[in-house]
Amino acid sequence: MGQNTNELMDKLVALCKRRGFIFQSSEIYGGINGFWDYGPLGVELKRNVKAAWWEDIVRKRDDIVGLDCSIIMNPKVWEASGHVAGFTDPLVDCKKCKARFRADKVFSVVARDGENVLLQTGVEADDPEQARQGAAAAANSKTRRRLEQHAERLDWEVFRADKAPKGTSVHCPLCGGDLTDARKFNMMFKTFVGAMEDSTSVAYLRPETAQGIFANYKNVLDTSRIKLPFGIAQIGKAFRNEINPRNYTFRSREFEQMEIEFFCKPADAEKWYEYWRDARFQWYVDLGLTSSKLRLRNHEPDELAFYAVSCADVEYEFPFGISELEGIANRTDYDLSQHQQFSGRDMSYFDDDTKERFIPYVSEPSGGVDRTMLAFLCEAYCEDEAPDDKGQMQKRVVMKLNPRLAPVKVAVFPLVKKEGMPEVGRKIYADVQAAGLAGFYDEKGAVGRRYRRQDEAGTPFCVTVDGQTLQDQSVTVRDRDTLVQERIPADKVVEYVKERVS
Numbered sequence: 199m200g201q202n203t204n205e206l207m208d209k210l211v212a213l214c215k216r217r218g219f220i221f222q223s224s225e226i227y228g229g230i231n232g233f234w235d236y237g238p239l240g241v242e243l244k245r246n247v248k249a250a251w252w253e254d255i256v257r258k259r260d261d262i263v264g265l266d267c268s269i270i271m272n273p274k275v276w277e278a279s280g281h282v283a284g285f286t287d288p289l290v291d292c293k294k295c296k297a298r299f300r301a302d303k304v305f306s307v308v309a310r311d312g313e314n315v316l317l318q319t320g321v322e323a324d325d326p327e328q329a330r331q332g333a334a335a336a337a338n339s340k341t342r343r344r345l346e347q348h349a350e351r352l353d354w355e356v357f358r359a360d361k362a363p364k365g366t367s368v369h370c371p372l373c374g375g376d377l378t379d380a381r382k383f384n385m386m387f388k389t390f391v392g393a394m395e396d397s398t399s400v401a402y403l404r405p406e407t408a409q410g411i412f413a414n415y416k417n418v419l420d421t422s423r424i425k426l427p428f429g430i431a432q433i434g435k436a437f438r439n440e441i442n443p444r445n446y447t448f449r450s451r452e453f454e455q456m457e458i459e460f461f462c463k464p465a466d467a468e469k470w471y472e473y474w475r476d477a478r479f480q481w482y483v484d485l486g487l488t489s490s491k492l493r494l495r496n497h498e499p500d501e502l503a504f505y506a507v508s509c510a511d512v513e514y515e516f517p518f519g520i521s522e523l524e525g526i527a528n529r530t531d532y533d534l535s536q537h538q539q540f541s542g543r544d545m546s547y548f549d550d551d552t553k554e555r556f557i558p559y560v561s562e563p564s565g566g567v568d569r570t571m572l573a574f575l576c577e578a579y580c581e582d583e584a585p586d587d588k589g590q591m592q593k594r595v596v597m598k599l600n601p602r603l604a605p606v607k608v609a610v611f612p613l614v615k616k617e618g619m620p621e622v623g624r625k626i627y628a629d630v631q632a633a634g635l636a637g638f639y640d641e642k643g644a645v646g647r648r649y650r651r652q653d654e655a656g657t658p659f660c661v662t663v664d665g666q667t668l669q670d671q672s673v674t675v676r677d678r679d680t681l682v683q684e685r686i687p688a689d690k691v692v693e694y695v696k697e698r699v700s
């Protein structure tokens with residue numbers, strides 16, 4: 199798109215607010231960091247993302263069943279899963295301004311020209327190269343000039359705040375004050391169940407939906423006559439007390455996950471892991487992430503959790519950097535074994551054919567609804583030109599969302615608010631509603647303006663009732679992306695749209 203990435207993000211955030219996709223939570227009270235609300239268009243888009251996932255993962259398959267678990271569970275679940283002991287991020291505080299950072303996202307950057315220190319600063323970044331570039335870009339103009347002049351012979355020293363060599367201080371990215379040593383911070387939200395507020399009543403808001411699936415594995419197995427290999431899928435809220443929520447909805451404190459636990463024989467685990475890694479990547483492509491911004495990254499052996507054999511991330515190049523949309527992992531029998539040990543319940547599976555008893559292995563595709571939505575919004579944002587009412591080309595902003603995901607599928611306009619056109623328009627709109635399609639009826643203002651509003655909302659089709667409609671019952675259908683208009687019979691609108699949005 200050739201524009202500054204921050205500028206693109208700013209435009210997208212402004213559009214999402216202006217058109218009712220995403221609002222800051224409790225904005226009238228100044229908001230609350232890390233929490234977001236989805237407006238009238240946003241909630242439709244979000245529901246469509248979840249519905250597409252549910253349809254493709256649960257409804258269209260024989261080997262996956264769905265589940266909907268409670269958010270608060272017995273706290274032993276989180277002891278067994280390892281979250282009580284290990285769901286931590288390293289945290290540092292600024293001794294001066296008291297700002298708080300994730301220590302693995304703060305870097306100390308020093309640039310030396312021989313003995314001379316040209317630049318020494320702390321900067322928030324995801325990796326050392328981003329940190330170096332960020333520090334150089336944030337320097338004052340004199341320092342920037344000197345960095346450029348001496349670029350050839352500069353010696354750069356970049357390290358993460360939680361990996362700082364002993365005795366070195368890391369500076370606060372905001373005020374330059376010294377940061378404390380890193381310490382562990384558990385990201386689970388705590389609450390109390392019942393009237394007593396003491397250690398016996400502590401419970402947690404789930405930080406992932408997956409553990410509810412493992413806790414119900416036996417229930418599902420015993421009640422659904424399903425056999426290995428099979429999966430259990432769940433969509434639901436998860437909560438993480440992120441130290442630094444940032445990048446719009448990308449890192450929130452309350453978000454939704456879409457997770458599958460796919461159980462299989464240990465010998466088949468790698469095969470299923472590879473199947474799910476590739477299938478999940480393709481799902482994003484099929485729903486519109488077709489650019490080179492989407493990629494699949496296999497984890498290096500040193501990145502793997504100790505219980506995982508293989509892991510890959512589906513990543514997307516957001517305007518703020520390349521980041522994870524979904525992780526796919528072969529988690530072995532770790533989770534079920536942990537729950538067997540902590541609950542004392544037998545989690546084994548008896549194979550009728552081979553007469554073997556074993557704890558199944560699991561492949562886990564774990565994605566986020568909010569991040570996926572943000573990727574679809576970023577990919578869809580487009581600026582091009584379209585003719586106005588006088589035929590003059592004008593700049594337009596258009597959200598080229600996949601029709602299956604678009605919040606509104608078809609908008610219906612009478613060209614003018616007279617001569618019987620509104621009546622015909624309302625009849626078509628009623629047919630659209632009766633067919634269960636998300637439609638929008640608009641009879642106010644110039645038709646060009648009405649098209650623009652729908653372009654910004656991502657509506658794939660606009661139907662216009664005009665003078666000719668009154669003579670031959672035909673209407674125009676305008677395609678959002680190609681701007682091509684074709685005439686079709688008014689009573690075929692529902693069929694036309696349905697064919698193209700599923």
Ligand code: ATP
Nearest residue numbers: 448449450453455522523524525564565566568569
């Ligand atoms: P990150 O490293 O970015 O924090 P993660 O590896 O901890 O992510 P997982 O625990 O694998 O994430 O969670 C699975 C999915 O849940 C992620 O791929 C992401 O889509 C979503 N997710 C996790 N944390 C957040 C968050 N704070 N805000 C929004 N979505 C999230």
